[in-house]
Amino acid sequence: KNQVEQSPQSLIILEGKNCTLQCNYTVSPFSNLRWYKQDTGRGPVSLTIMTFSENTKSNGRYTATLDADTKQSSLHITASQLSDSASYICVVSACGNNRLAFGKGNQVVVIP
Amino acid sequence: DAGVTQSPTHLIKTRGQHVTLRCSPISGHKSVSWYQQVLGQGPQFIFQYYEKEERGRGNFPDRFSARQFPNYSSELNVNALLLGDSALYLCASSQAGTNSIGEQFFGPGTRLTVL
Numbered sequence: 001k002n003q004v005e006q007s008p009q010s011l012i013i014l015e016g017k018n019c020t021l022q023c024n025y026t027v028s029p030f031s032n033l034r035w036y037k038q039d040t041g042r043g044p045v046s047l048t049i050m051t052f053s054e055n056t057k058s059n060g061r062y063t064a065t066l067d068a069d070t071k072q073s074s075l076h077i078t079a080s081q082l083s084d085s086a087s088y089i090c091v092v093s094a095c096g097n098n099r100l101a102f103g104k105g106n107q108v109v110v111i112p
Numbered sequence: 113d114a115g116v117t118q119s120p121t122h123l124i125k126t127r128g129q130h131v132t133l134r135c136s137p138i139s140g141h142k143s144v145s146w147y148q149q150v151l152g153q154g155p156q157f158i159f160q161y162y163e164k165e166e167r168g169r170g171n172f173p174d175r176f177s178a179r180q181f182p183n184y185s186s187e188l189n190v191n192a193l194l195l196g197d198s199a200l201y202l203c204a205s206s207q208a209g210t211n212s213i214g215e216q217f218f219g220p221g222t223r224l225t226v227l
Contacts, residue, residue, distance in 0.1 A: 041223060102156070
C-alpha cells in the first residue's frame, strides 16, 4: 500500500473557481510534507514545504494545510487560472531517512 | 542561476539497447537523486548519490546503475532496455547531508521511449 494517498485522482474546474486537493499519509516518523506542481512532461516544481510545527503555508494563490495528528494535508487553489492545469504531487519525508514517499498526484484541469 | 539540467530531453531506443541519461545539479548542491515516472503515476525513487557515493537505492533491477562525478553531475545508465522502461526520468538535486534529503529541486526530465 502506498504511504501517500491523494484524492481526488482527477478534477475539472471552471476558471476562477476554488478547489481543494487532499493528501493522506502513513509515513512515520514524520519530517516534512511538500506539495509540487508538475506540468505535463516537465519536472515537478516545489509549491510549499511544511514541517511538523507548521499547519498552514501559502504561496500566492496556493495554500497548504497540515494536520500532523491525523496525518492529512490539503492544497487549496484560489481563483483558479488556466495555467493551474497540472498534476499536484504530495511528497512526505521521514526523519533520519533520505527517502521521499510520493503520492500519485491530483490531476487538475481548469477550463474556461 | 541555472537550475537542474538534464540531457537529452527526449530519447527513442529499441529493446535491448543501452541508454545513458545525464544530470547537472544546481551549483553548490552535492546530492543528486534519480526518479522514474511512468505516465499517470508519481515518481519512483531509483538512486540517491551524495558526495559521489550511493546513499540510497530503490526497488529497481541491476540493469539500472548510476554514478556521480567529482563536479557532482550524475549519469543514470540502463542496460538491456525493456518496453516498460519507457518513462520520464527525473533528476533532483539538493544540499542534503547523509541523513536528510533537504529540499529537492527537479530538472525538466528526460522522456525515454523504448520501441
